[in-house]
Amino acid sequence: MDQIVDRLWELQTALTELAGKEKLLQEKPEEYAAVEKELNESQAAIDRLELKLEESSRQRRKSEAELQDAQEVLKKFQGQLMQVKNQQQYSAAWKEIDVARKTVKDLEDATFASLSEIESTEKELGEKREAHASIRERHDRAYEQWQGSLGHLKREADAIRARVESIESRIPDPLRRQFHQILRQRQGIAMSRVSGDACGECRVRLRAQSIQQLKRGEVVTCDGCRRFYYLDKVAS
Numbered sequence: 001m002d003q004i005v006d007r008l009w010e011l012q013t014a015l016t017e018l019a020g021k022e023k024l025l026q027e028k029p030e031e032y033a034a035v036e037k038e039l040n041e042s043q044a045a046i047d048r049l050e051l052k053l054e055e056s057s058r059q060r061r062k063s064e065a066e067l068q069d070a071q072e073v074l075k076k077f078q079g080q081l082m083q084v085k086n087q088q089q090y091s092a093a094w095k096e097i098d099v100a101r102k103t104v105k106d107l108e109d110a111t112f113a114s115l116s117e118i119e120s121t122e123k124e125l126g127e128k129r130e131a132h133a134s135i136r137e138r139h140d141r142a143y144e145q146w147q148g149s150l151g152h153l154k155r156e157a158d159a160i161r162a163r164v165e166s167i168e169s170r171i172p173d174p175l176r177r178q179f180h181q182i183l184r185q186r187q188g189i190a191m192s193r194v195s196g197d198a199c200g201e202c203r204v205r206l207r208a209q210s211i212q213q214l215k216r217g218e219v220v221t222c223d224g225c226r227r228f229y230y231l232d233k234v235a236s
Contacts, residue, residue, distance in 0.1 A: 003217035004171065008179060009230045011167045012191040014160055019188060021157040025150055032142040039139045042132045049125040056121060060114035067107040074100040175219065182227055192227040201225050 028036065077097045084090045168176055182190040192201040194214065199206070204224030206214075213220050214231040221228055 004175065005214070005217055005219055005228070005230060007167055007171050008175070008219070008228055009191055011164065011171065011179065012189070012230075014164045014167060015183070016188070018157060018160040018164060021153055021160060025153055025157065029142075029146050029149075032139075032146045035135065035139045035142050039132075039135050042128065042135050046125065046128050046132060049121055049128060053118065053121045053125060056114055056118045060111060060118060063107055063111040063114055067104065067111055070100065070103045070107050074104055179228065186225060186227055190227055191230050192222055192225065194229055194231045199224055199227070199229070201227055 074097065077093060077100050081090070081093045081097065084093050171179070179190050186201075189201065192199050194200060194206065194211075197206050197211070198204060199222045202222060202225040204222055206229070207223070210220045210229065211231075214229055219228060
């Protein structure tokens with residue numbers, strides 16, 4: 001007779017088989033894994049260059065604003081030079097002008113350096129993006145080849161999923177929910193095969209009453225790991 005414990009065991013077996021198929025579906029071929037790594041590294045390099053370009057542009061705007069202010073200060077000092085009345089004021093004015101000129105020169109150099117760095121970064125970024133597009137094409141081809149090779153595995157996995165649905169439809173809802181709760185809590189294993197007189201998973205010994213219940217086809221959970229017990233017909 002098809003007992004409920006047998007259905008639970010059948011469900012566990014099907015889910016374990018399905019997990020194995022799904023793991024195989026996720027395993028990346030060496031060729032695809034290599035080009036995927038190359039693509040990720042290429043994207044990371046592009047991201048770094050974009051950040052660098054953003055920082056250089058920010059620095060350029062700052063230098064340009066400071067340069068404009070410094071040029072206004074220099075013009076102001078140069079205008080004041082015409083209003084000095086003695087040699088002492090004249091010398092002091094020239095000192096201020098020299099300092100202002102040096103500030104302007106330093107800021108001009110900083111602005112030029114920022115522009116040069118921006119130009120260099122933009123060039124490198126363009127080259128990286130062009131290379132990235134080529135890597136992306138190779139990546140997409142490798143991905144399509146990989147997925148194309150998984151046809152049989154996908155069909156097998158789909159067939160097992162259909163079997164799982166069929167088995168679950170013959171299990172009462174409360175018991176099915178309990179099964180899946182244990183499945184989540186116990187790393188994908190909700191059923192434990194009885195080994196001798198102990199739980200095959202956690203090795204807790206079965207009570208004599210539990211063994212009798214199992215022989216009658218009743219649902220029994222382990223006192224230790226809380227998994228459902230399964231007793232082989234040969235063992236019973």
